[in-house]
Amino acid sequence: MSLVEPMPETDAVVVVDSLSVTFPSDEGVAEVVRGVSFSVGKGQRIGLVGESGSGKSLTARAIMQLIPSPGSVSAGEIRIAGNSAALSTANAPQWRGTTVAMITQDPLSSLNPLVRIGVQITEMLRHHLNYTRTQARARAVELLSAVGIPNPPRTLRQFPSVLSGGMRQRVALAIAISCNPSLLIADEPTTALDVTIQAQVLDLLEEMSATHHSAVLLISHDLGVVANFCDEILVMYAGRIVESGPTDQLIEDPQHPYTTALLTSVPSMTEALPERLVSIAGSPPVGGVAVKGCAFAPRCALAQPRCFEDEPALRQLDVSARRVACHAAGNATWPSRFQGPS
Amino acid sequence: MTQTSTLLSVRDLSVHFRLRRGPKDSRNVRAVDGVTFEIAKGQTLGIAGESGSGKSTVARSLVQITRPTGGTIYLDGSDVTSLKGRRLKEFRRRMQMVFQDPYDSLDPRMSVRDAIGEALSVSGLPGPRHDETVEELLRRVNLPASLARRYPGQLSGGQRQRVSIARALAVNPKIIICDEAVAALDVSIRAQVLNLLKDIQHDTGVAYLFISHDLSTLRFMADQVAIMYVGRVVEYGTSDEVFSRPLHPYTKALIAAVPSVTTRGRTRLKLSGEPPDPGNPPSGCPFHPRCPEAVDQCRLTRPELGTTDEGQSVACHVVLSRHGRDATRQVSP
Numbered sequence: 317m318s319l320v321e322p323m324p325e326t327d328a329v330v331v332v333d334s335l336s337v338t339f340p341s342d343e344g345v346a347e348v349v350r351g352v353s354f355s356v357g358k359g360q361r362i363g364l365v366g367e368s369g370s371g372k373s374l375t376a377r378a379i380m381q382l383i384p385s386p387g388s389v390s391a392g393e394i395r396i397a398g399n400s401a402a403l404s405t406a407n408a409p410q411w412r413g414t415t416v417a418m419i420t421q422d423p424l425s426s427l428n429p430l431v432r433i434g435v436q437i438t439e440m441l442r443h444h445l446n447y448t449r450t451q452a453r454a455r456a457v458e459l460l461s462a463v464g465i466p467n468p469p470r471t472l473r474q475f476p477s478v479l480s481g482g483m484r485q486r487v488a489l490a491i492a493i494s495c496n497p498s499l500l501i502a503d504e505p506t507t508a509l510d511v512t513i514q515a516q517v518l519d520l521l522e523e524m525s526a527t528h529h530s531a532v533l534l535i536s537h538d539l540g541v542v543a544n545f546c547d548e549i550l551v552m553y554a555g556r557i558v559e560s561g562p563t564d565q566l567i568e569d570p571q572h573p574y575t576t577a578l579l580t581s582v583p584s585m586t587e588a589l590p591e592r593l594v595s596i597a598g599s600p601p602v603g604g605v606a607v608k609g610c611a612f613a614p615r616c617a618l619a620q621p622r623c624f625e626d627e628p629a630l631r632q633l634d635v636s637a638r639r640v641a642c643h644a645a646g647n648a649t650w651p652s653r654f655q656g657p658s
Numbered sequence: 659m660t661q662t663s664t665l666l667s668v669r670d671l672s673v674h675f676r677l678r679r680g681p682k683d684s685r686n687v688r689a690v691d692g693v694t695f696e697i698a699k700g701q702t703l704g705i706a707g708e709s710g711s712g713k714s715t716v717a718r719s720l721v722q723i724t725r726p727t728g729g730t731i732y733l734d735g736s737d738v739t740s741l742k743g744r745r746l747k748e749f750r751r752r753m754q755m756v757f758q759d760p761y762d763s764l765d766p767r768m769s770v771r772d773a774i775g776e777a778l779s780v781s782g783l784p785g786p787r788h789d790e791t792v793e794e795l796l797r798r799v800n801l802p803a804s805l806a807r808r809y810p811g812q813l814s815g816g817q818r819q820r821v822s823i824a825r826a827l828a829v830n831p832k833i834i835i836c837d838e839a840v841a842a843l844d845v846s847i848r849a850q851v852l853n854l855l856k857d858i859q860h861d862t863g864v865a866y867l868f869i870s871h872d873l874s875t876l877r878f879m880a881d882q883v884a885i886m887y888v889g890r891v892v893e894y895g896t897s898d899e900v901f902s903r904p905l906h907p908y909t910k911a912l913i914a915a916v917p918s919v920t921t922r923g924r925t926r927l928k929l930s931g932e933p934p935d936p937g938n939p940p941s942g943c944p945f946h947p948r949c950p951e952a953v954d955q956c957r958l959t960r961p962e963l964g965t966t967d968e969g970q971s972v973a974c975h976v977v978l979s980r981h982g983r984d985a986t987r988q989v990s991p
Contacts, residue, residue: 367844368815481709482932510708510871512929515915519928537844540917567919581849583878585901585918592856593878595849599814615846 328355328397329498329531330379330416335392337374337383347390347606349374350555353630356499356531361522363542363563364535365578366552367600372535375552376501379533380418381408397498414444417497417530421504423488427476434472437491444495459490462527463520482513489520493528500530506541518545539578543567551575554601554611557630561638571633571645573616610642618644620651665734665865666720666753666833667696672728673712673719677937687937689715691889692729694963697833697882700863704880704897706873706912708933711886713869717837720867721755722746734832751781754826758838760818764810770796770821771806777828795824799854816847820854827858833865840875852878873916877901885909888936888944891963895970905972905981907951943975951976 337349349371356362366372377383379394396415420426427436437459438452447455453472460468463486476484485505492500502521506514522545525532536542542549543563550560551572559572570576580594598615601607610616613623623643630641644650673690690712697703707713718724720731722741731739738749757763764773774795775788783791793803799820810818819839826834836855840848852875858864868879876883876897883900885893885908893906904910911929931948934940940947946956955975963973966981 367846480932510933511873511915512708512911513932514917515928516930518917538917539845540919540922543919543922544917563922567922578845579919581845582919583852583874584920585874585877585913585916586920589878592853593849595853596846597850599816599847600844 327357328395329358329360330533331355331393331395332375332379333393333395335375335378335394336390337371337378337387338390339387343606345390348387348555349378351392352552352555352557353392354550354557354560356533358498359525359529359531360548361525361532361534361546363546363549364533364552365537365539365542365549367537369554369600369602370552371555372552373503376418376503376533376535379499379501380412380416409443413440413492413497414495415497416499416501417492417495418501418503419485419488419492419505421507422481423484424476424481426488427484429476431475432472433474433476433479433487437472437487437494440491440494455494456490459494460487463487463490463524464516465490481509482517485509485517486520489517489524493524493530496528497530499533500525501533501535503535504537505534507536507538514541521545539567540582551578554607556611556641557639558612558641559639560630561636565636565638571638571640572612572642573618573644574612618650620644663698664696665699665701666867667732668716668720668729669694669732670729671716671719671726671731673715673724674727685937688889688939689936690719690726693884693886693889693891694729695882695884695891695894697865697867699832700859700865701881702859702866702868702879704868704870704876704883705886706870706876706883707886708871708912710888710933710936712889712936713886714837716886717755717835717867717869720835721750721753747780751829752832753835754829754831754833755835755837756819756822756826756839758841760810760815760822760842763822764818766810768809769806770808770810770813773810773821774806774825774828777825781829791828792824795828796821798827798858799824800850814847816843816851819843819851823851823854823858827862827864830862831864833867835867835869837869838871839868841870841872848875855879873901873913874918885912888934888939890944890973891971892945892973893971894963899968899970903968903970905966905970905977906974907949907976908945911948943973 332352332354335349335352336347338345338347352375364372364375378389383389434456437456441447441452441455456472457468460471465471465483465486506517509517534542534545546563549563549566550557553574559575570579577596583589583593596615601611609624609626610628613619628641628643630639633640633646671690671693675687675689676684677687678684693716695703705713705716715724719726726739730737733752741749771792774792778788778791792806796803796805801817801820840851843851859866868876870876880897883897884891887908893900893909900909904913929948934944942958943956943961946952953976961973961975963971964978965971972978
């Protein structure tokens with residue numbers, strides 16, 4: 317599948333190839349995204365999971381060419397439909413919003429608080445699709461009713477601040493899909509929302525991406541959200557992808573100890589609960605600190621001396637569509653417990 | 659639950675605000691309206707609800723950051739509803755609070771030692787013994803003693819929340835209110851803090867009022883659960899009852915909406931609409947516009963919390979007519 321064999325690039329909407337993002341730091345440069353590669357096929361729904369500081373949001377921002385200063389893409393390439401030149405900051409006004417669109421965690425910060433919602437939707441349509449004022453307004457009403465806004469003409473005249481969080485996210489989604497992007501990046505789109513509203517927004521995201529034939533890159537810290545929405549999951553830790561694969565395989569048979577830990581550290585809603593949760597000791601490394609060996613080794617129950625020496629490459633596992641960056645994965649002779657570096 | 663083991667008993671707690679939006683628009687917001695529950699020694703009551711349900715206002719009115727406008731609060735059998743001055747300070751030593759955001763609740767200019775030391779001074783511990791006790795408290799929350807000299811800005815989110823917990827423990831409280839205490843933490847850190855809270859409860863017998871929007875966290879932490887909707891408790895029972903046999907349509911929808919890896923791909927019960935504005939709630943049962951089971955009566959009269967045949971408390975006309983035996987009586991503590 318797509319993640320193993322680089323798919324023919326004509327089928328891929330976006331190819332991220334060995335992407336690295338660095339920020340200047342006291343010690344020189346901090347590499348906060350390290351050699352991330354994946355591709356998103358037409359209409360595919362890919363989930364990017366990780367904790368804060370794992371580099372998931374920066375990966376998304378790199379695709380949008382929106383790495384905040386003083387950070388920069390230090391290596392690698394992002395190609396849209398096989399064409400790397402198509403995605404530069406210089407011609408961003410042409411592709412941003414039409415080829416790739418993005419919604420963020422809190423639309424209150426991505427919507428302009430001083431501009432009426434109607435203007436914010438119609439400017440997209442008028443700029444990119446050359447709609448007239450009347451056409452754009454009519455389309456905006458259609459879009460708002462498609463995302464379940466109860467009274468679109470009224471909402472067009474309102475400012476973002478009078479809407480609830482759920483309604484604002486609907487508006488942001490309406491703007492994002494208005495120009496039929498081939499890829500929609502959703503960065504923690506439901507994190508700020510209540511659980512019943514989260515379910516509504518995820519349903520809507522599914523429906524909208526299907527009707528507009530957009531692929532979705534869903535970024536979330538919540539494996540539950542991603543597992544319910546995506547065909548494929550990428551797990552990030554300390555700036556790298558540590559495991560990836562089709563959702564069912566990854567959830568039912570996680571290969572990386574970090575994925576396993578993520579799955580077990582959330583209390584189940586249906587199964588019997590243990591007296592204590594399986595937790596991961598320690599905390600994730602601070603973004604970009606260079607670590608020798610595997611970044612997860614200090615917290616890993618399976619770590620061996622080797623793990624502190626050489627960093628495991630992200631490799632394909634067997635014949636399946638899985639990739640995993642762990643020395644222990646698939647190694648039947650691996651000791652089951654840490655013996656201590658001897 | 660026997661009367662003797664009851665630590666905190668809250669009856670008919672109400673917090674109403676006067677909300678002025680303009681010279682002619684002034685309305686009464688019932689943020690919390692007639693909430694009754696109790697917590698036994700060493701037990702955990704979980705309160706769940708969406709934003710605007712009043713769950714945080716319940717917490718704030720218990721420690722009297724917000725003064726309750728009605729009802730009574732008993733701690734260890736004595737009325738603590740309207741304490742002032744010295745007696746209020748003494749009471750707050752018995753009831754501590756841990757907030758969601760340790761970035762806001764710790765003074766950035768106070769070192770960890772001073773933040774915890776301040777709480778120790780309140781409890782009357784002489785200054786010279788502070789260092790040793792701070793170390794002991796840090797050890798209890800699994801932090802190295804060397805952290806005492808650090809400032810909040812130098813700590814990670816998980817460490818900061820542990821310091822908040824250590825500070826709450828410094829005065830030996832009977833009950834700690836945790837208001838979304840793990841919501842801001844990453845999942846791997848959240849599991850550590852939840853385990854820690856359970857260990858502390860096991861060792862010290864402290865009770866928790868655990869407020870969270872996250873039902874899976876509550877299922878793990880709570881012995882009893884209260885589900886709130888627009889200022890009122892709509893379902894109340896043991897954790898087992900509420901999670902394995904939810905009765906109120908809102909509880910059912912809330913549980914069904916939790917995205918879980920184990921239930922992925924299943925079609926879920928969906929709730930349309932949004933929680934109403936507490937300043938302008940719908941008539942009758944405030945949930946009726948979103949309720950899949952609403953009948954005419956729901957639009958007209960507001961259901962009181964009643965007990966079902968199985969002993970669970972629910973505020974729903976439909977459920978009570980099906981299972982109920984006593985729909986008019988408030989659940990008695």
